[in-house]
Amino acid sequence: MLRDWSDVYSVGIAEIDHQHQGFFEASHRLYQRILEREELQAVAEALTFMRDYAASHFSTEESFMRDHAYPALAAHQALHAAFFKRLDALADDLATFGPSQDLADRALDLTQDWLVDHITDEDVLYALHARTHATDVAVS
Numbered sequence: 001m002l003r004d005w006s007d008v009y010s011v012g013i014a015e016i017d018h019q020h021q022g023f024f025e026a027s028h029r030l031y032q033r034i035l036e037r038e039e040l041q042a043v044a045e046a047l048t049f050m051r052d053y054a055a056s057h058f059s060t061e062e063s064f065m066r067d068h069a070y071p072a073l074a075a076h077q078a079l080h081a082a083f084f085k086r087l088d089a090l091a092d093d094l095a096t097f098g099p100s101q102d103l104a105d106r107a108l109d110l111t112q113d114w115l116v117d118h119i120t121d122e123d124v125l126y127a128l129h130a131r132t133h134a135t136d137v138a139v140s
């Protein structure tokens, strides 16, 4: 099921919220392109866009966590790395088997549903840490 951005996903940091909205959009685009099944080039483009968007977004988050001396940074980075492994496996299967309803569903699970769980289970924790340790912010 496609889910739209909602305030319930807000972590209270405007830049991160904005990027999460873009992440949803990248996810939906990938899902739709796989469902359309015809244009392999369009699927590849959406996959590349998703990968680049995630890389840029994770880098923003990791810088934020570093700036706020977030103690669970390494564990959070490992979750980001695991996301790319699963995305690579999806890309391999798309190349091997071609687009299908199953792979479209898997793409949505891996990107959109993963993001929802990741925001509510993990991203809220660094946001809370930043709020409760506001005086620890590194000056750069």
Ligand SMILES: [Fe+2]
Residues within 6 Å of the ligand: 061, 076, 080, 118, 122, 123
């Ligand atoms: Fe994250």
